[in-house]
Amino acid sequence: xxxxxxxxxxxxxxxxxxxxxxxxxxxxxxxxxxxxxxxxxxxxxxxxxxxxxxxxxxxxxxxxxxxxxxxxxxxxxxxxxxxxxxxxxxxxxxxxxxxxxxxxxxxxxxxxxxxxxxxxxxxxxxxxxxxxxxxxxxxxxxxxxxxxxxxxxxxxxxxxxxxxxxxxxxxxxxxxxxxxxxxxxxxxxxxxxxxxxxxxxxxxxxxxxxxxxxxxxxxxxxxxxxxxxxxxxxxxxxxxxxxxxxxxxxxxxxxxxxxxxxxxxxxxxxxxxxxxxxxxxxxxxxxxxxxxxxxxxxxxxxxxxxxxxxxxxxxxxxxxxx
Amino acid sequence: xxxxxxxxxxxxxxxxxxxxxxxxxxxxxxxxxxxxxxxxxxxxxxxxxxxxxxxxxxxxxxxxxxxxxxxxxxxxxxxxxxxxxxxxxxxxxxxxxxxxxxxxxxxxxxxxxxxxxxxxxxxxxxxxxxxxxxxxxxxxxxxxxxxxxxxxxxxxxxxxxxxxxxxxxxxxxxxxxxxxxxxxxxxxxxxxxxxxxxxxxxxxxxxxxxxxxxxxxxxxxxxxxxxxxxxxxxxxxxxxxxxxxxxxxxxxxxxxxxxxxxxxxxxxxxxxxxxxxxxxxx
Numbered sequence: 001x002x003x004x005x006x007x008x009x010x011x012x013x014x015x016x017x018x019x020x021x022x023x024x025x026x027x028x029x030x031x032x033x034x035x036x037x038x039x040x041x042x043x044x045x046x047x048x049x050x051x052x053x054x055x056x057x058x059x060x061x062x063x064x065x066x067x068x069x070x071x072x073x074x075x076x077x078x079x080x081x082x083x084x085x086x087x088x089x090x091x092x093x094x095x096x097x098x099x100x101x102x103x104x105x106x107x108x109x110x111x112x113x114x115x116x117x118x119x120x121x122x123x124x125x126x127x128x129x130x131x132x133x134x135x136x137x138x139x140x141x142x143x144x145x146x147x148x149x150x151x152x153x154x155x156x157x158x159x160x161x162x163x164x165x166x167x168x169x170x171x172x173x174x175x176x177x178x179x180x181x182x183x184x185x186x187x188x189x190x191x192x193x194x195x196x197x198x199x200x201x202x203x204x205x206x207x208x209x210x211x212x213x214x215x216x217x218x219x220x221x222x223x224x225x226x227x228x229x230x231x232x233x234x235x236x237x238x239x240x241x242x243x244x245x246x247x248x249x250x251x252x253x254x255x256x257x258x259x260x261x262x263x264x265x266x267x268x269x270x271x272x273x274x275x276x277x278x279x280x281x282x283x284x285x286x287x288x289x290x291x292x293x294x295x296x297x298x299x300x301x302x303x304x305x306x307x308x309x310x311x312x313x314x315x316x317x318x319x320x321x322x
Numbered sequence: 323x324x325x326x327x328x329x330x331x332x333x334x335x336x337x338x339x340x341x342x343x344x345x346x347x348x349x350x351x352x353x354x355x356x357x358x359x360x361x362x363x364x365x366x367x368x369x370x371x372x373x374x375x376x377x378x379x380x381x382x383x384x385x386x387x388x389x390x391x392x393x394x395x396x397x398x399x400x401x402x403x404x405x406x407x408x409x410x411x412x413x414x415x416x417x418x419x420x421x422x423x424x425x426x427x428x429x430x431x432x433x434x435x436x437x438x439x440x441x442x443x444x445x446x447x448x449x450x451x452x453x454x455x456x457x458x459x460x461x462x463x464x465x466x467x468x469x470x471x472x473x474x475x476x477x478x479x480x481x482x483x484x485x486x487x488x489x490x491x492x493x494x495x496x497x498x499x500x501x502x503x504x505x506x507x508x509x510x511x512x513x514x515x516x517x518x519x520x521x522x523x524x525x526x527x528x529x530x531x532x533x534x535x536x537x538x539x540x541x542x543x544x545x546x547x548x549x550x551x552x553x554x555x556x557x558x559x560x561x562x563x564x565x566x567x568x569x570x571x572x573x574x575x576x577x578x579x580x581x582x583x584x585x586x587x588x589x590x591x592x593x594x595x596x597x598x599x600x601x602x603x604x
Contacts, residue, residue: 058501061432083506090503097502103495107517116513117503168503 002033004071005176005208006055006093011068013047013054020280024050024063026232029306032176037202037209039219039240041255042229045276048212049098051229052178055210056095057085072176091121094169095178099185100161104153110164111137111149117171136167140197159190163197170201177202178210183218195222216259220244225312228252231277231287234306238313248315250292286318294319335597342597345528345589352583356402363396368551376569386571388561394572397553398579404554405535405583408469412534413527415473420480421523425511427481428488439485442478450475450537458546465538465554468547472537476530483522488515521598528591532584539580555580 013025025047032038040048054065057077070077072092077085094117097103105113114133118124124132130149138145140163153161162182169177179198183191199222202209211222219226223240228251236249247253254272274291277283283290289299298318306316336343355362365371371391379386385394427438454471461467491497492515500510539556541547543563548554555576562573 056502058498086504086506088504089501095499095502097495097499099495103499105496105500105514105518107520116500116505120504120509165499168499172503 002036004031005034005073006032006210007069007071008032008051008055009069009071011051011054011070012066013050013059013063014066015063017062017280022279023232023282024279025054026282027068028229028232028234029068030227030234030237032208032210033225034175034208035206036224037199037211037222039211039213039223039226040229041213041216041219041226043214043276045279046229047232047279048214048229049180052095052180052210052212055178056089056093057082058089087121090117090169090174091172092174093176093178094172094174095180096162096165096169096182098181100158100165101185103165104161104168106153109150109152110156110161110168114149114164114168114171117168121172132171133167136171137164139170139201140164140167142167158186159193162186162190162194166194166197166201170205170207173205174207176208176210178212180212181214182211183215198222216255228255231282232279233287233316234314235288235317236315237306238315242310242313248309248313248320249288249317250294250319251288254291286316332597336593339593339597341589342591342593345586345592348582348586349590352402352579352586353406355399356406359399359403363393363399365393365396367397367400367553368392369396376565376572378569379571385575386569388558388569388572389565392551394558394575397558398555398575401553401555401558401576401579402583404465404548404552405539405580408465408538409531409535409587412469412473412476412538413531415469416477416530416534417480417523417527419473420477421484421516421519423477424481424484425488425515425519428485429492429507429511429515431489431492435485438481442481445475446478448475451541454537454541454546458541463546463549465542465548465552468538468541472534476533479526479530480523483526484519487519487522491515491518521595524598525591525595528587528594532587535580536584539576 009029011025011028012023015022015024028047028051040051042048050059053059055070055077057065059065065078068078072088077088104110111130111133114136115129118132119129134145134149137149142148142160142163153164156164182198183194186194195218198209201207211218213219219240225238226240226243227234227237228249229235230251236243236247236252243252244256247256254270257270258272260269272291277287277290285300285302286292286304289295292299296318304316304318306314307320309315309320336346369392371387373391374383374387375389375391377383377387383393383395385398388394423438423442427435450472453475454468457467457471497510497514500514505514538547539554539559542554542556543560545560548557550557558576559573562569562576566573
């Protein structure tokens with residue numbers, strides 16, 4: 001039933017800084033299926049955003065995609081020339097950024113900006129592109145679309161700007177929408193609205209969505225499947241339900257314990273001891289080992305591979321016979 | 323299509339900035355003089371009349387006549403054409419070279435930036451008048467030579483300002499977003515970054531334009547630019563300098579026009595940035 005849309009295989013993206021090589025993404029593999037919401041979860045700095053930017057091939061100096069394959073509909077995105085990749089960006093795979101305040105061009109009206117992608121990808125006249133922009137402004141549920149399309153970004157609220165950004169990114173009806181923490185900079189009520197909107201668009205268009213977040217609440221609410229990342233590596237992949245019911249990797253368990261549950265006040269939230277290791281010089285063996293309460297002898301020596309654990313479930317931990 | 327602020331909007335806002343508005347009036351006034359020169363001028367700018375030499379300003383000869391009996395008013399009016407034309411042409415060439423290099427420098431960074439910046443620094447260090455003198459010595463005097471010489475030495479102002487502006491914009495997420503919808507580098511530079519630079523470019527233009535006029539008039543004054551009987555203000559001033567004691571108006575009037583024109587552009591530039599900023603507009 002699940003057909004893979006995008007398969008990320010052993011993706012490695014390094015940044016060459018004067019202080020050393022930052023292995024931001026170091027051998028990440030996962031599959032995003034057609035018509036699903038795939039979540040990429042992890043702490044700040046674990047390589048989630050770099051993974052998504054790598055999928056778009058938007059990594060610039062001093063960063064470099066060092067290896068792996070990005071198989072999208074049977075085509076390796078890392079092997080095609082840049083101008084072919086440009087035709088994929090926006091039209092096949094689009095991306096919503098974290099900060100709607102900074103993601104819009106201050107000197108153009110949002111209608112112009114939404115019209116830009118269709119103008120680039122389809123053979124449209126300016127008038128048609130403008131009409132399409134208005135259509136998408138109304139699709140993201142902004143009131144009075146014809147007037148809103150003529151607004152400059154600075155007169156819009158954060159939620160409105162994020163809606164404009166969404167309209168801009170879905171205006172070519174992509175098959176995969178990458179949403180990189182789309183709601184971190186808006187408040188909670190808007191967050192709920194934006195997420196509902198995204199889900200609705202996803203359902204209507206049968207598009208896949210890759211949601212990048214550190215918010216487990218969002219994952220539980222929206223996700224079909226999820227991958228948990230730690231320090232440039234995927235530590236666990238599975239359906240969201242399974243991960244919530246029975247987290248396998250100690251890191252996932254730790255993350256879930258950090259979440260507040262209901263109105264319980266007495267229980268103190270747990271924290272994972274220690275801090276994220278330096279990505280320049282990651283620990284030997286399992287990268288989570290120094291912070292892991294269940295660490296064993298072998299953990300320091302050997303890096304655990306990602307192995308299947310039950311149906312459609314992968315985990316990288318020595319506890320599970322890796 | 324992306325469009326910038328409507329013209330009507332800009333003009334309305336200009337009214338609120340008094341000094342800029344005064345500047346605009348001066349610039350428009352000079353422009354009207356230049357465009358309508360054949361209408362305003364009573365006589366041809368090269369028409370001599372030996373009988374009426376060195377007449378002081380009067381109702382018939384508004385600005386008097388010069389040593390060859392030419393009507394000074396007509397010459398000044400035609401001179402406005404030259405001043406504006408030279409100013410615009412020089413600024414246009416400068417902005418063209420400077421902005422393209424500046425955007426590339428800021429956008430690509432790295433070795434491209436280093437090369438362009440080095441070239442900019444080198445040219446910046448070169449005085450326009452000296453280069454103009456060199457060009458004139460090689461291929462003879464003339465306005466064209468002067469225009470080329472000034473344009474080729476003054477573009478770094480545009481490069482500097484565009485580079486700085488682009489550097490501050492290029493890491494903004496809207497540029498990343500543009501890439502994410504599949505825009506090419508040249509499209510991003512031309513359609514996303516350039517429009518953001520327009521206010522700065524216009525403001526710099528209001529500084530380089532009068533500078534270009536001043537340089538040309540200076541070179542014409544020295545005899546390297548416009549050749550007789552071309553009524554360049556600098557050339558008229560030079561003619562008048564010889565008769566300063568007998569007919570002081572000949573030198574004074576073009577001088578005043580040069581000052582007023584330069585002042586007009588500078589005043590206009592003063593508030594232009596504020597006026598063109600879309601953030602101050604609803």
